[in-house]
């Protein structure tokens with residue numbers, strides 16, 4: 712049985728490193744795993760990503776482009792892969808739109824819910840790994856990066872709201888999430904991930 716798994720968390724939470732390990736571990740257990748990301752995952756989606764991460768735009772445009780990229784991603788990649796029996800792991804999905812565009816930028820939550828309904832009423836992740844970390848820890852980790860994109864350049868108050876947005880999504884639908892305390896050491900986070908791999 713195929714599964715759709717998403718990784719979420721604010722910039723600097725460490726999710727991308729853990730995602731690579733998680734996908735390799737599933738592959739070692741014989742699963743056919745496709746790793747993808749948002750915004751992106753298709754040629755058009757990657758072009759939209761380039762704009763979204765670098766160009767100034769209104770928050771409505773930003774939300775619509777995130778969902779436009781997502782529509783393409785679902786139709787071109789996610790659904791065909793799931794139908795072919797593959798496991799799909801996406802570095803971010805709609806929870807990020809609620810956290811960043813909704814809570815972070817202040818885009819109306821109901822409008823985002825409408826977009827979510829339009830774009831993927833029939834699809835939700837089977838499991839979302841949410842890497843939760845205090846804003847100061849995430850900021851500290853990001854400070855090693857040489858170039859920061861438009862989101863990573865935001866201030867701490869933006870990220871406090873983003874974190875709150877993720878918590879709100881988890882509260883609305885707790886059974887879909889595994890919340891990982893990403894402030895812990897790499898080894899401890901991996902131990903938690905191993906438990907998750909075993910359970911699925």
Ligand code: TYD
Pocket residue numbers: 722727749750777802803804805806807808809811812860862863
């Ligand atoms: P990210 O996934 O952190 O990639 P990298 O590790 O290469 O920096 O970057 C994507 C950025 O896009 C991230 O800052 C969050 C933002 N984003 C949104 O604001 N809304 C969304 O719906 C998605 C999918 C991403």
